[in-house]
Amino acid sequence: MSGDSLNWERSLREKGLDLRKVKGRVKGFRIETPSWGYADSGTRFKVFKQQGMPRTLEEKLEDAGQVHKFTGVCPTVAIHIPWDKCDDYGKAKAFAKDLGLAIGAVNPNVFQEPEYMLGSVVNPDAGVRRRATEHLLECAGIARLTGSRDLSLWMSDGTNYPGQADFRQRKAWMEESLIELDKAMDDGMRMLIEYKTFEPSFYHTDIADWGMAYVFAGKVGDKAEVLVDLGHHPLGSNIEHIVAFLLDEGKLGGFHFNNKKYADDDLIVGSVNPYELFLIFTELVKAEDDPATSGCAGRIAYMIDQSHCIEPKIPAMIRSVLNIQEAHAKALLVDRGRLAEAQGKGDVLAAEACVKDAFDTDVRPLLAEVREEMGIDPDPMGAYLRSGYEKGKLARG
Ligand code: PSV
Ligand code: MN
Secondary structure, X not given: OOOOOEEHHHHHHHHOOOHHHHHHHHHHOOOEEEHHHOOOOOOOOOOOOOOOOOOOXXXXXXXXXXXXXXXXXXXXXXXXXXXXXXXXXXXXXXXXXXXXXXXXXXXXXXXXXXXXXXXXXOOOOHHHHHHHHHHHHHHHHHHHHHOOOEEEEXXXXXXXXXXXXXXXXXXXXXXXXXXXXXXHOOOOOEEEEEOOOOOOOOOEEOOOOHHHHHHHHHHHOOOEEEEXXXXXXXXXXXXXXHHHHHHHOOOEEEXXXXXOOOOOOOEOOOOOOHHHHHHHHHHHHHHHHOOOOHHHHHHOEEEEOOOOOXXXXXXHHHHHHHHHHHHHHHHHOOOHHHHHHHHHHOOHHHHXXXXXXXXXXXXXXXXXXXXXXXXOOOOHHXXXXXXXXXXXXXXXX
């Protein structure tokens, strides 16, 4: 069966899958885009400035509105504070609403101020630790004003040299700060704890991997869950295994989609390793269908975290959304009955072929049909490029 792409209609028929259900799940899958992904960004070596970049939160929301308009599945926009700091969050919320959008996760930023050179909530200076925790509390307040459910925390803290700091002391400070934040959060709000193996520090990171994030989430309690950013693992990590493990523990709260080839985490999701993305979705879809994990799977915030460097921003975001939808749709086509049977028999090759068959299925015509049924253009990228919005952006100066 390998080689040619499989036909999705035949694939559905042969597996006895319900077309309406598959389409319904594709239509219902929401993806949040990041405000910072629309603005000028680059690497520490160079920011290649593009023309017509949004300068305010309102302009970023306008651009995000285009992604939602042409894909139909991106109605929320994550904000980063202070990058998106504004005087009136109620007004920003209303502005978003007029565009058919809502403000999504609020991301505190404890990595930019000069005071944070040696750390934020784990800085050796108590005054700096206080300042960083106050910023987290401020963001909880902002989330209340914007009506956001999620506070998405990436703590950049870490050290560069052996002996620079006391790991356990820092662990205690981290815990203290997160617990204080938890107390300031309303019921129904969530704290998503992100991990990253390295960068900006290179010797150790205070929340280096999913296990550490899981432990902190456990200490904080019910509101805290783990956020998996696809770019934040050592090379060779089996991310789908981590995803399945966290789902099984009921502690997977969010995703940051992107692609990493070596170290950076800002490439278009699914551009380098679409099979990995599909395998991750296979675990997610399975967890949605399992009563033991469906509660956790149903709460997951799916967000893109990409600051594109050389790509035009809105098309890059649209491409990311399309890649995610393809991976999701393919995962919906895995023949679970056949897979369970092969696994039960220990038939390694049949099990692997079962997963690969779904991946090899060309779901693009299925997605085009879904889009038509949603009343949008079956070719979101083409429709956006024809719309003239890119040209219109240039008027911003
Ligand atoms: C850090 O690399 C990260 O993934 C965090 O989610 C930040 O909030 C985001 O990127 C933007 O810098
Ligand atoms: Mn991230």
